[in-house]
Amino acid sequence: MNDFGTAERIAQIKAASDRLGELIADLTDEQARAATELPEWTRGHILAHLGGMGPAFARQAEYALRGEQIAVYDRGPVSRNGLIEANHDKPAQELREAFARGSETLYAAWEKLGEEDWQLPSPYRGSLLATQLSYWREVELHAVDLGLGYRLDSITDELADHLLQFLAVRLPAGVTAVPSDGGPAIGDPQATVTVRGTRRELAGWLSGRPAATAPTAEGAAALPELGDWP
Template sequence: MKEIAPTRESFAEIGAATDRLLTGLTGLRDADVHGPSRLPGWTRGHVLSHLARQAPALERLLEWARTGVETPQYADRGARDAEIAAGAGRPAAVQLSDVRERAAHFQHVIETLPGPAWQATVRPFTGELCTPQRILVIRLRELELHHVDLDIGYGWHDIPASARHIILADVLSYYAEAGGVPDFTLRDSEGELLGRIGAGGPVVTGTAANALAWLAGRSGGTGLGPAAALPALPPWL
């Protein structure tokens, strides 16, 4: 699974993704927040509640790394889902304030985490053993993908190349380790290699943005080709 070093540049990448999200949320009304997102069964309020609640959940893993005391991200999936649902119906102003404050606190925590803690071993909700360096990838991924999921004018091609490169590598690493994934090679529109699963299979071509949408389960392969050669992928996460 993808990890990134806890550098000034990594922290700035997460801070910039947060700023883009908060800028996009400016002016949202209650009716907008209660309207549907691009995720089936979730309103924009569900997405915002998830982003707000995810920050302290990831901080629990960072506390685990700092102290050595096991502190799970969530008690279980039911507790996670209940937290999201509980906050989904709040007014827009409350939602936005929550996202902003939680994101600011998370940014402070990562920027002040002691050096040795970054080499500790923790286990996120998804089950893999990793260092807190993976938590930086998870937060960046969630900020960017859910910004698109909110359906507020931010699309796959709006994700900056630096962030998209990290997220695409993370999603590809998931498929490389998952079972039942057919072989394929992924290349961008200029023929540059984006990733490879297995040793054979079809060559899928298109923009990195369209490839990420497809791999993340948000697209059936729009903009990628040849359409007849697109492999059927198992669900991501």
């Protein structure tokens, strides 16, 4: 999509949150307690996290419009983690409602932003645009983590491209990743190891949410170990 921009991205984010809502529509309390591939996190932890992220990012927008800045969570990671721990074992219906309510709060705050407002400063990665991109990533990747049938094979081209650019820093020195279905290579231009795959396969590998098929490595016996999440 050559004219892909803020409006198109927000449309994709709203579609992603609607899809996640459909995935959890019939989730039972027992299923909400089930473990996920994320260490020590159940589905309830994921939903509590997403339910808190919407209001947290909404207030970033509200304060930025007033020319002010505020922490994403009042006490940083301690507050974020405390909210997740306090809410993860709530009934599935309450988790669903919190996610839907949080998303609605966020979208209502975003509707007040003009195109130039996305460059307003925010403590979260520097600008309001960073909160928009983060919510896009989080809703889509955690939809995969829920283990309810959604996979990275289904993500849009635009999200796949964004994930490759955002996660390129995870590639170690001497490694480049080359999309086989178009798009620029990422990583070390002087690489001795080349990882090839579709954009979705590479995005899955870099994000730790593998697609149906994995990329392949040339110049190494196995896919290289990745660095920290940015």
